[in-house]
Amino acid sequence: MKIKEMLLLAAAGLGLIGCGKPGGDANTLLIGEYVSLSGNTATFGQSMRNAIDIAVDEVNGGGGLLGCQIKLIVEDDQSKPEQAVTAVLKLIQRDRVTAILGEVTSSCSIAAAPICQQNRIPMVSPSSTSPELTRKGDYIFRTCFIDPFQGAAMARFASQSLKAKTAAVFTDRKQDYSVGLAQFFKQTFQETGGKIVADEAYQSDDSEFRPQLTAIRAAKPEVIFVPGYYTQCVLIAKQARELGLTQPFLGGDGWDSDVTLKSGGKAVEPCYFSNHYSPEDPRPEVQAFVEKYRKRFGVTPDALAVTGYDGAHVLFDAIRRANSTDGAAIRDALAQTRDFKGVSSRITIDANRNASKELVVLKIEDGKFKFVESVKP
Amino acid sequence: MSALLEIQGVGMEFGGLKAVEGLDLEVAEGELVGLIGPNGAGKTTVFNVITGVYRPTRGRICFAGERIDGMAPHLISRRGIARTFQNIRLFKNLSALDNVVLGFNRSARQDVLGSMLLTAKHWRRQAGILKRSHELLDKLGLGLAEGRSSMELPYGEQRKLEIARALATQPRLLLLDEPAAGMNLAEKRELTGLIERLRREFNLTILVIEHDMKMVMSICPRIVVLDHGQKIAGGTPDEIQRHEQVIEAYLGEKAPSA
């Protein structure tokens, strides 16, 4: 009796999930997107999702792709790698999507990548920078630069452009992204003759950074490299200034956000960080995107929005060139992406399925992001 | 042959409050001793000290020639002292049978692995304990109640079940803390008979705290009186009834209900 009830319950549960109708009709092209809409990295996921929405609307407004309208199916992964796997399986198995976009964080992308690989569904991650990701297989691509490039670029910028001899590093030990950037920054900075005088750490959930900053102050570095996300970087900058640290900050693309300017105020100046684009860049494609994004969402697009937008367009472009919804064909087209004109820069996919693209160094000055220089791959 | 239980100069203090002071008490094998005194006299504290709930602040307690003060409660139980509680403390959500089975715990020297794999040896042992538990429950007239959870049982049966659980540990000394509390006259009479019977059948030595003077006087050949943590008298029921200090101690509170 009880068992029967239980089985009925379970069956009802599975039946409910079974409602989703797999595949699309002839006039729609299904693209899957898995992203963190809840959990700790929801703020990043939101940016990426917004930008991809714009990209899809553009393509659909311009007549669609391969004669079809793109239908984007977005699944939330709660910022958890194990949930990312489930979300991707659902997109592939239930919805039968043609290709997949996502995720922001490397840990979620790395967890989900093998699923795409096994099912021969091309996956493009717009912003996961861990080198590990694209080693998961030949269907896995990314359209952003990787940790070593970014970390090394900032180290060279510190020693060559800023002529810094000493640096402090302040790492978010909970974020793979931050740990990766810090490692390559330290390596390169030391190779170019610099010295790391302080190496401190925090965890993403922290709010009080003064103890570590006091230690950094005592080491008297010329620059402070903070490879974190803006959610903490703003607080770090504010507290550092309160403690009388006047050195410039260096950072990665995690600094790029309206939040940095709005909440950081004078405290985040001067700061130099590597990024995918400069919102000041006069190129029309940049200005068009920035304006569209501002109009729709009320804020300046951040790094994750820009990479999301470019990632989506690189994928759509590859599908167009492949002229097919076949996974292998799209994969080959993706691999042959050369000098794609993205908002961030020209994007070329290299032999390791990583994007070879320019990086820009921005400076925060007068409440704005100013272009300083660009670094070629 | 020395006494089964020897308490020498035991004192128990709680942050300056002396609950028991310089208590000497001997209970010989096979005796049935009553422990009485007004509320707050420290009777239950004596039980708690004997069963290892508290480590006495001074003095020594020997059981069967072995010092047990300061020993962990479960070790004292395994040496042969069992008890019941003033406010019944059964395992409420477990069945009556399970409560008794737990008393047999000590004799079931089986390992965790055996029970997980359900080995033949384990199965046999388990059957043996169940058989003895059934028998014990029958003996106390609880046979029909065994499948019910202990908190559903009527009050009188809960009291008896607690005694059954204590007996299952195969004690030599049984400490009963107000076994007749809350019982009606008929139940009390039955209990009196039960205590007598069990004592003979299980070869028990019993120390009993009881407020019902009539009952204590009728069943206990020897009575010890506590007041303010000190022993003020000891002797046969007749001697106690005439003892001046005892009468005084009780008048200070209320007349003994006899």
Add this chain to the structure above:
Amino acid sequence: MESFLQQILQGLKLGGIYALIALGYTMVYGVLRLINFAHGDVFMLGAMLSIYFARWTGFGNQPSWLGLGATLLFAMAVCGAIGGVIERVAYRPLRNAPRLSLLIAAIGVSLLIENVGQLRQVFGPTPQPFPALIQTKTVAQWGSLTVSNVEILVLLVALGLMAGLHVFVHHTRFGLAMRAVAHDHQTAGLMGIPAGKVIFGTFVLGSALAGAAGVLWGLSYPVINPMTGFVPGIKAFVAAVLGGVGSIPGALLGGFLIGEAESLTAFYLSSTYKDAIAFVILILVLLARPTGLLGRKEVEKV
């Protein structure tokens, strides 16, 4: 020496806020034996709603004492109300349920607040800047040791509120009733104390303090998102337990100790293992004093 004092000062400020949050935990625990998991989220709401309040009234644009006072009062009132509603809707029906069920209801409420908060239509997941209700200034400087007005303010408001609470608990009828309920639910009921009302009042009071803590947090760490409450909530909970859950001076002591422990370990021992070391200290303290520093030892009634 200056660095040492600097760490002590940071620890005091952080500890003051932890203590304010911990008070809510400890008071509710006292009357209900419930770890109110949603408390950290009420704290977050205090900070978050203050942002909207300051924006709406314009207090955020122009630093002023009036603005600060008004925002603080607003946060306390609104959080008190929220706390009351949560108690009525989610906890009261479970008054006689097992304690852990109440805990799960609290976790559910906590998740609900966080998830609703993350919706685009509500707060959205993006961190929002907390307005500068007062201008941050360095008010004292000895060598490299700097003291800012925000730090002084946070400490003063936290201590003031705690002193107020102390007076309230020890010198009002409601406070007496609260202590009676905390001491023994049933007896208090028999003595004619309306336990239901007292519990409700305690929730309102504790939540109001969390609201105030939210504003102080916003002033010190001016970036707020819907998940902001989780970590300070857990830390304050730890502080309450460390001090001896149920004890108001314990919450105070626990809060300051956690604040100092975090601050000093990060500076002197290891920033990498800071949280781990803080937890090791906590566990060692608990092993030495299994009911917290100022917790009442529950004497087993046999």
Add this chain to the structure above:
Amino acid sequence: MKVFWQNNMALLVVLLVVAAAGFGFQRHLDPYYYKILVDVGIAIILVVSLNLINGITGQFSLGHAGFMAVGAYASAALSVLAAGPWLNGLALGGAQKMVVEFVALGVIVIVGGVAAALAGFVVGMPALRLRGDYLAIATLGFGEIIRIVFQNTEQLGGARGISIPPPRSDFTGVYVCAVLCVAFIWRLVHSVKGKSFFAIREDEFAAATVGIDTTKYKVIAFVLGSFFAGVAGALFAHSATGYITPAQFDAVKSIELVVMVVLGGLGSISGSIIAAAALTLLPEILRGFAEYRLVVYSLLLVLVMLTRPQGLMGMKEIKLPWHRQPYQHKPVA
């Protein structure tokens, strides 16, 4: 010996059915459902083992994810350093490969479990002196310490996580472990001596006075619970993706597991199984709600608690008809 086989026949049959089902599912079941089923299996192991500690023995642990992490990382280390390369070197194929990988998974899983059990012992010995919420905080602390240590161990990938080579824990592997976990814990706590676990929860002091070594039983519950948490961790680490990061084992995960235990009913093993399945399936069922998914999820959680404060099953158990009863109650007259 005959009794032993009689007692274990049903279990063997269930294990064979699981193996057969696993074989079938792998070929014919939609991989999305397959993955969810595997997740449910891992959740069952975690929740039932936590129920042994929290529900059955009444010790409030908030650190289960930490022990899961120990199992996951110990097994990961074994796979990366030894098992993975060794299996690769064998270059097997077909059925042979399947069998060897299954056995290798067994060894890996046991190593994960033993490592977690050891951690459970080291943590449990001192911590179990604490009661109630104090124990909760201490275990929460231990869980966080374990996570932070892994986060800073570069050899195991640190915050960047670690990729783990095959063998993979498939349906068969996970459900064999789940069935054994449920069977062992069920048999233990419903055996004559195992009733002691319940007794400690009901009244720790009374339990001691009937001769139960309460410390020993609490440690057994903690160590055994940690063992299965480690087993689940090892299975989790070797699941389809073969990639773990320390952040997956944070306090939030521990809280999630406590929620499942209480929702199922404290002390009810069948309740734990139902709750593990229900709360793993629920977010998937709710996918239709898009961004409101977790709002609905938390709302449901509160509503269930309000309507069923005892949890779904209370203390009751669903007993299988073929369950061989060690206990025979006389019928109530």
